[in-house]
Amino acid sequence: MRPIRRGASPRPGDFSIYRDALPDLVSRLGCYCSYCERLIPVQLAVEHIQPKGLPAYQALIGRWDNFLLACVNCNSTKKDKNVVLSDVLLPDRDNTFSAYLYDAGGGVQVSPRLSVSEQNLALATLTLVGLQQPGPAAADANGRLIALDRIKQRLEAWLTAKYARDELLALRPGDAVVAEAVVRLALATGFFSVWMEVFQADPGIRNRLIDAFAGTRDSGCFDPQTSAPVQPAPNPDQLPNGGKL
């Protein structure tokens, strides 16, 4: 899960209409679901980390620091579940990149490299938004199966990233123009973490990805030389319960 820095609120005080925050959030974080990392060009929702449907969090409905971006799937799975900030990992507070492993089959699981208590936090987030839930598959008019859910879409992103690595970049290794094309393909495909995993052995491309996906470098969660994750997250905006991983 891509760690991000939302930064300071673009306006003084809270938003009276929370949807008004959408353009600023997209500008700071890119058009991607903050949880599943899908590219969502339309119908991306302002996501309330602590849900607006619970009376306890009514004061946070317009609060910038309570906003992320979410797709319909993550949003509807999360619904009005209570979110206790100390009990989950969050991409604006923690180094969520280190929390999960993405595989070639589209799966995502909690990293076994974490301590037991860290694994519990990572699993709580995974369950909160249902990242491992299979979704509906549908056939198009020609009977081809269309990937509607997050697992199948991650699998397709993996294949695209692998193609970029083994076919495009292999043609002209070290060529800056090809590297730039690979990064543009990643931005158009989404699933930052899948691309980072496929380019595990290429810190040059990984650093380009970290720079290209808005709000990622600013999180401070990656070493600028090696592209390796930095733990704990430096939490530059000093958000409460940040830096748990």
Ligand SMILES: [Zn+2]
């Ligand atoms: Zn999502």
